[in-house]
Amino acid sequence: MRGLFHNHHRRERFGRGPFGGHMGGGHRGGHPGRHGGSRIGRFLEHGDLRFVLLALIAEQPRHGYDLIRELETRTGGAYRPSPGVVYPTLSLLDDEGFIQPSAGDTARKLFEITPAGREALEREGPAVKAVFARMAEAAAQSDQTGPRVRRAMENLGSSLRIRLSQGAVTEAQVDAIARAIDEAAAAIERV
Incomplete structure (x- = not known):
């Protein structure tokens, strides 16, 4: 997304990708979805997942598995991120001060957005909306052919x-x- 994406100990500036998303460093790889999504670039470009998860957490406190299920639902089953992608991204968001563990007493660790996270999400609002629009389009197509x-x-x-x-x-x-x-x-x- 526009702005900075933390990649290990470097910060890189990302620009618009050829499909309306954002990309950087020439890397657009991802993990296969359960229903055949071959790469994350179909809905998300490298770095987009960070703000998509942040937007979902802004809606309500969530844990990692809930985020995985929500992304699968919002794409009509076309994309399901692996825990190996989601949990490190949650750790990154926590390290950046964009989310924090919720004070709730649950078996799973819930995260909630922080004021700094809301500010960052506001800056990235148009790009996040574009990603959610692509997900909704995929879900609509899945509803037509999927069953x-x-x-x-x-x-x-x-x-x-x-x-x-x-x-x-x-x-x-x-x-x-x-x-x-x-x-x-x-x-x-x-x-």
């Missing part, structure tokens, strides 16, 4: 489990099953 595709995937899984649980499967049957799945995958790639 039908998930149903079809569940049908395939059920068919495989039922067929393989019916007793011994010959080598020829295993080859036929694998060939049918490979042909379906190839057909999907051509769509």
Whole structure:
């Protein structure tokens, strides 16, 4: 996002990326989402997650797992950050004084935004809104196609489990099953 992004012990200035997001240092990698999101750059550019998490914490105190679930929900399942991305980002926000542990008595560590965090979030407001807009667009697209595709995937899984649980499967049957799945995958790639 516009502004400074803390990367180890350096501070780098980030500019606009080619997809309307922000990027820096040429790095746009991320972690695969549970539902096939191949990289964070689809919704977030490198450094954006920091302020997206801060915005979610500004809405209400949250813990890491809640943030992971909320991002997955807001993208319609297209992006689910790993704990290995979220928890270090929370530590960074805490180190920067943008969040602090909540005084609540819960089993999980809740974080709440600080006045310094609100100021930083206000500066980044337009960029954060743009990220949330991309997430909403992905969720809307997922709502249109997601249920039908998930149903079809569940049908395939059920068919495989039922067929393989019916007793011994010959080598020829295993080859036929694998060939049918490979042909379906190839057909999907051509769509």
